[in-house]
Amino acid sequence: MSLPHAASPVVGEVVVPGSKSETNRALVLAALADAPSRLTGALQSRDSDLMIGALRKLGILVEPSAGTLLVTPPGQFRGAQDIDCGLAGTVMRFVPPVAALADGPSSFVGDPHASERPMAPLLDGLRQLGCRVTGDSLPFTVEPAGRTGRETSIDASGSSQFVSGLLLIGALLPHGLQVRHTGATLPSRPHIDMTVHMLRARGVRIDEPDERTWVVHPGPITALDHVIEPDLTNASVFLAAAALTEGDVSVSGWPEASLQPGALFLDVAERMGADVARDVGSVRLRGRGPLRGIDVDLTAASELTPVVAALAALAEGTTRIRGVGHIRGHETDRLAALVRELARLGAVAEETADGIVIEGGHPLRPTTVETYADHRMVHFAALVGLVTPGTHVTDLQCVSKTMPDFERDWRGLVTP
Numbered sequence: 045m046s047l048p049h050a051a052s053p054v055v056g057e058v059v060v061p062g063s064k065s066e067t068n069r070a071l072v073l074a075a076l077a078d079a080p081s082r083l084t085g086a087l088q089s090r091d092s093d094l095m096i097g098a099l100r101k102l103g104i105l106v107e108p109s110a111g112t113l114l115v116t117p118p119g120q121f122r123g124a125q126d127i128d129c130g131l132a133g134t135v136m137r138f139v140p141p142v143a144a145l146a147d148g149p150s151s152f153v154g155d156p157h158a159s160e161r162p163m164a165p166l167l168d169g170l171r172q173l174g175c176r177v178t179g180d181s182l183p184f185t186v187e188p189a190g191r192t193g194r195e196t197s198i199d200a201s202g203s204s205q206f207v208s209g210l211l212l213i214g215a216l217l218p219h220g221l222q223v224r225h226t227g228a229t230l231p232s233r234p235h236i237d238m239t240v241h242m243l244r245a246r247g248v249r250i251d252e253p254d255e256r257t258w259v260v261h262p263g264p265i266t267a268l269d270h271v272i273e274p275d276l277t278n279a280s281v282f283l284a285a286a287a288l289t290e291g292d293v294s295v296s297g298w299p300e301a302s303l304q305p306g307a308l309f310l311d312v313a314e315r316m317g318a319d320v321a322r323d324v325g326s327v328r329l330r331g332r333g334p335l336r337g338i339d340v341d342l343t344a345a346s347e348l349t350p351v352v353a354a355l356a357a358l359a360e361g362t363t364r365i366r367g368v369g370h371i372r373g374h375e376t377d378r379l380a381a382l383v384r385e386l387a388r389l390g391a392v393a394e395e396t397a398d399g400i401v402i403e404g405g406h407p408l409r410p411t412t413v414e415t416y417a418d419h420r421m422v423h424f425a426a427l428v429g430l431v432t433p434g435t436h437v438t439d440l441q442c443v444s445k446t447m448p449d450f451e452r453d454w455r456g457l458v459t460p
């Protein structure tokens with residue numbers, strides 16, 4: 045599948061769909077709440093469809109109604125077989141804890157590569173709460189037997205989603221829940237903060253006695269109608285197009301304050317030399333000539349790595365991305381995938397223990413970029429393709445994980 049080349053600077057305004065992270069949390073919290081909730085602006089994509097499918101199997105009612113989703117929790121969750129997680133981290137890490145509240149065992153399955161994604165710390169956490177769990181990666185089963193524990197100690201250096209998944213159900217456990225992170229590093233902290241924030245907004249009391257401990261007090265999760273923000277990590281792809289082509293792109297609906305780590309892209313782009321104007325309700329990025337390589341720690345926002353890697357390959361000088369070793373466990377081993385595809389494009393890049401170093405400024409040659417079923421590898425390839433005519437991808441379909449209309453919106457922006 046060929047990707048569009050930008051014959052002139054990319055200029056335009058884009059509206060991106062709802063945040064995957066917020067949508068899937070809002071769905072789970074609505075399922076756990078004490079009454080029905082209405083979600084507005086929810087993402088419609090493979091990951092949100094998988095979340096809805098998984099929750100429906102456990103007995104939750106999700107009904108589209110006038111452009112919103114009405115979510116009705118069941119009186120009692122029911123155990124279910126073959127709950128499909130696809131390749132969605134939020135489904136495989138957030139739904140098993142919900143299944144731990146069901147009336148019987150549940151089993152979970154996923155895409156072939158999903159079995160490579162780390163699960164053991166979350167499943168250990170459920171075991172510490174008293175569940176019987178078979179398996180340490182997909183497929184696995186969760187049996188709620190004897191769920192009386194209150195304290196969990198887990199190593200969440202592989203994914204912040206282990207912490208978020210447990211926190212989501214904490215208030216509904218008889219004695220609440222304490223989660224303690226034992227590992228040396230903790231990625232994607234803003235995503236944990238998003239979980240805590242959304243729980244607090246629903247009346248849940250959570251203490252954070254130190255940087256690695258969360259205490260959730262028992263009590264109801266109050267139903268809340270929720271308006272979901274646009275997905276800022278997905279927005280970064282469109283903004284990056286302006287950075288690369290001396291263009292001018294605005295994203296409307298940009299929240300004034302957001303816990304999404306995608307918002308950190310604006311700082312990265314500024315440091316690389318783009319002009320960013322933050323206005324009320326929108327953000328505008330203008331490219332101002334060649335970008336420059338930077339040394340950047342993306343521990344908090346590792347989702348941005350493929351986009352930043354594309355900019356780095358086309359920037360002057362060296363870019364070092366640190367703090368993202370755990371993305372070897374994302375949709376694919378993203379560090380290996382990026383290094384391999386950058387080499388195929390003629391760029392110079394190497395993996396480090398916790399990231400990637402990319403030497404910019406080497407002329408890229410057109411090639412067919414392998415996507416490894418990873419939506420963000422399509423974003424990477426699309427950005428390279430803007431300035432490298434003849435770039436193709438093996439599979440565009442995988443963008444449907446979070447942005448089914450990516451191809452339409454991208455072509456609409458690049459070749460209006």
Ligand SMILES: O=C(O)C1=C[C@@H](OP(=O)(O)O)[C@@H](O)[C@H](O)C1
Pocket residue numbers: 064065066133134202203204205208231232235236346347
């Ligand atoms: O909780 C979430 O919604 C997410 C947390 C992060 O996971 P990791 O901590 O595994 O990076 C992020 O990369 C992922 O895309 C979404």
Ligand SMILES: C=C(OP(=O)(O)O)C(=O)O
Pocket residue numbers: 131132133134347374375420446
């Ligand atoms: C890591 C990602 O997804 P997931 O929610 O499947 O972990 C991502 O979207 O970049």
